[in-house]
Amino acid sequence: MATMESLIGLVNRIQRACTALGDYGGGDTAFSSLWDALPSVAVVGGQSSGKSSVLESIVGRDFLPRGSGIVTRRPLVLQLYKIDEGQQEYGEFSHLPRRKFTDYAMIRKEIADETDRVTGKTKQISPIPIHLSIYSPNVVNLTLIDLPGLTKVAVEGQPESIVEDIENMVRSYVEKPNSIILAISPANQDIATSDAIKLAREVDPSGERTFGVLTKLDLMDKGTNALDVGRSYRLQHPWVGIVNRSQADINKNVDMVVARRKEQEYFATSPDYAHLTSKMGSVYLAKLLSKVYFMYPVRQELPSITSLINKTIDELESEMDHLGRPIGVDAGAQLYTILELCRAFDRVFKEHLDGG
Structure with missing residues (x-):
């Protein structure tokens, strides 16, 4: 466990250094991009897939901006650090390294403000990531990259190229062979129309790097379930079901701890999913990703990362x-x-x- 945590911590620090030095991948530079060589978990989904709710469930806090249209307009590199019970939990941005945010509403506001600082108060997007580290006893050691939601049409105030621009940005993250793809799809919609699965299949046809997540299981038509999805759209890893908070719960500011408990109760009492309770829900998903993140990309890519760092040092x-x-x-x-x-x-x- 100590080895896993130290390796993930090392990758997190390198990612922060890359951003500070202007290396966020995908660009034409005189030197090799270290960012592109680092392992990552890219969170991909359509604009109404429940992507934000999944991330907040993993963290156990409300901290992401909400609204209609494209809310995530810059990649958010979310680095989670587990601390001991009783310690003060807080968030810290790489662009404000000396300031600790203990109020998650202020974290939400800072994400929105920092997005506007680069993109302006428009609906434009930018590939420059925001780095947010969260230290909490309720998380697992993990790094996730929240990407703009895939969309099919441009709305007022957006260029016609926005659909292609977003897809190209998302693709630049998920096409890397050391990227784990967290493909979010709503269970109450036809999985054949899932933007996340479509893109994942293009860049990872074997499904080796893709983890499918089904949201909104509780909103499916009565008498139906999502068990056939795993049989029809097979991946190398089992699908994970998630029950998001309802809009009414969000409006009432229902605590995420309460929401997690309600999610577990839903699976435990569901005639369709009770036999899968131990492998369903946001808590299980976070632990699964943390384990796979270490076992697959971090450990496998460490030698090549070391080689690239040494090569870059020689070049500099x-x-x-x-x-x-x-x-x-x-x-x-x-x-x-x-x-x-x-x-x-x-x-x-x-x-x-x-x-x-």
Whole structure:
């Protein structure tokens, strides 16, 4: 367990460093992108799939902006750290490293404000991620990337290219071979129309990296269930069912702990899903992802990550050598630099004289 937590913590720190240095993948740079080499869990779904509710259920808190249309307009890298019971839980943004947010309503506001800072108060999107770390006794050690919801049509105020722009952004995350795809689909809609599954099948046809999540199981038509989905759309991993909070519960600010308990009660008492209770729900999903995240991409990709870091260091050191030594800031160091330059000039001048 200690090894798993230290490895996940290492990946989290590297991701934060990448963002601070302007490396968030997918761009044309002079050096290799470390961000693209890192493992990730990409959360993918349509705009009404219940994606936000799944993330909040995993965290056990209300913290994501809500509204109509495209609410997630920048990738949100959500890094979860489990702390001991009794410790103060809080959130911290990489762009505000010294500020601890203990009020989750303020976290929600900061996500919205930081999104607007880059995109403006419009409906535009940006590939530059927001980094949020949450320290809580109610989470598992895990990193998730919340991506803009896939959509089929542009709404007023959006360019016609928004549909393609969002798909390209999401695709840039899920097509990486070291990316785990968390494909969110509502159970009360035809799974054949699921944008998340369609995209996942294109980039991961074997289903090895895809985890299917069915939301809104409690909203299916009476007399129907989602058991056939797993048989019709097979993945390498079993589908996981989730029961979201209802809109009425959200409006009443029903506590997420209460919502988790109601979710467990739903599965335990359901004639359709009672036999699967131990492998259903948001708590099980979080533990499953944390385990797989370590077993598959983190452990497998660590040697290549180490190699890329060493390669990048060599490239940067070579560039530094080409630029020359740094100039000192104090008078003594600057005088020394001038003397060094004079000696170098004297040496080169003599070589030319001797050669001529």
